[in-house]
Amino acid sequence: MSDGSPRSGAYPASMVRLVEAFVQLPGIGRRSAERLAFWVLKASPEEAEALAQAIQVVKRTVRHCDICWNLADATPCPICADPRRDGGTVLVVEQPKDVLSLEQTAMFRGVFHVLMGRIDPLSGIGPESLTINDLVARVRDPGKNAGGVPIHEVILGLNPDMEGDSTALIVAERLALDKVRVTRLARGLPSGSQIEFANRAALADAIALRQDL
Numbered sequence: 001m002s003d004g005s006p007r008s009g010a011y012p013a014s015m016v017r018l019v020e021a022f023v024q025l026p027g028i029g030r031r032s033a034e035r036l037a038f039w040v041l042k043a044s045p046e047e048a049e050a051l052a053q054a055i056q057v058v059k060r061t062v063r064h065c066d067i068c069w070n071l072a073d074a075t076p077c078p079i080c081a082d083p084r085r086d087g088g089t090v091l092v093v094e095q096p097k098d099v100l101s102l103e104q105t106a107m108f109r110g111v112f113h114v115l116m117g118r119i120d121p122l123s124g125i126g127p128e129s130l131t132i133n134d135l136v137a138r139v140r141d142p143g144k145n146a147g148g149v150p151i152h153e154v155i156l157g158l159n160p161d162m163e164g165d166s167t168a169l170i171v172a173e174r175l176a177l178d179k180v181r182v183t184r185l186a187r188g189l190p191s192g193s194q195i196e197f198a199n200r201a202a203l204a205d206a207i208a209l210r211q212d213l
């Protein structure tokens with residue numbers, strides 16, 4: 001077959017099904033999918049069961065934090081629930097992976113807000129697809145914020161590219177009438193680079209040297 005899929009009969013149907021499932025994973029081509037399927041085949045029943053269970057448990061327990069939309073086993077998430085964090089300073093990011101990168105700098109003692117994407121008209125993602133309304137609600141009602149404290153600063157930590165910039169602009173516009181300082185991460189990050197992949201020192205500088213918008 002031209003797409004490289006196994007000829008029918010080359011594998012048992014159950015193996016074909018497993019390979020097809022692995023092909024759905026990001027970054028996994030057919031050859032890698034076949035390697036993974038053969039790993040499962042050779043694994044002990046306990047190893048295979050542990051993998052299947054880990055997938056099921058993640059699907060059952062991981063959810064979005066009701067306050068910040070970060071991924072967690074419970075809501076509020078450990079960051080929002082931590083009384084040592086400054087609930088008055090909120091760092092707005094595109095995706096949960098960005099929270100992970102920024103937490104690794106150990107530079108930021110505030111809390112987060114995950115937009116769950118960025119505005120991308122070509123893909124049909126407008127402001128209403130993101131969690132901007134929830135952020136505005138947090139700013140206007142301390143009861144909806146971590147620790148129940150009023151927010152005094154919103155730091156925009158969007159990726160420094162066209163979609164990130166236009167998303168930052170729209171968030172800032174939505175908060176223009178609120179009594180909250182709106183800043184953005186310093187332009188230390190090279191244009192087009194992603195927070196997810198930036199090194200710790202660059203991220204730490206970007207937080208420390210943040211600028212008013």
Ligand SMILES: [Zn+2]
Nearest residue numbers: 065068077080
């Ligand atoms: Zn949270």
